[in-house]
Amino acid sequence: MEKIVLLDTNILIEILKSKQETISKIQGMDCRFAISSITQMELFFGALDKKELNMLEKFTDRFLVIDINEDISKLATKLVFLYAKSHNLNIPDALIASTAMFYDIELFTYNLKDFRYIKQLKLI
Numbered sequence: 001m002e003k004i005v006l007l008d009t010n011i012l013i014e015i016l017k018s019k020q021e022t023i024s025k026i027q028g029m030d031c032r033f034a035i036s037s038i039t040q041m042e043l044f045f046g047a048l049d050k051k052e053l054n055m056l057e058k059f060t061d062r063f064l065v066i067d068i069n070e071d072i073s074k075l076a077t078k079l080v081f082l083y084a085k086s087h088n089l090n091i092p093d094a095l096i097a098s099t100a101m102f103y104d105i106e107l108f109t110y111n112l113k114d115f116r117y118i119k120q121l122k123l124i
Contacts, residue, residue, distance in 0.1 A: 008109035
């Protein structure tokens with residue numbers, strides 16, 4: 001079975017900035033890379049103009065894009081209930097974390113502080 005790793009938005013931003021450390025880490029992983037549809041939306045939302053938006057669409061097409069479903073939504077709602085007030089968990093991060101948890105895949109992120117308190121989540 002092929003290993004899949006979910007990439008957080010901050011990882012994609014580092015790749016887009018041509019940060020060699022991140023690119024080397026990605027190249028050293030023997031797996032298929034996926035992103036949440038939430039990550040794709042975050043990138044599209046941050047585009048400066050139509051040209052950048054089109055570039056981001058082509059960039060994200062290189063990854064398996066995992067859409068949220070009812071189960072992921074319910075799990076994210078539970079995470080928000082448990083951690084929004086105590087750890088400032090926001091809705092996009094809850095949806096990204098719940099996607100990784102639902103599919104039992106690792107989440108590669110540089111923002112460990114945003115997720116490390118979620119015990120069921122496997123982090124890289």
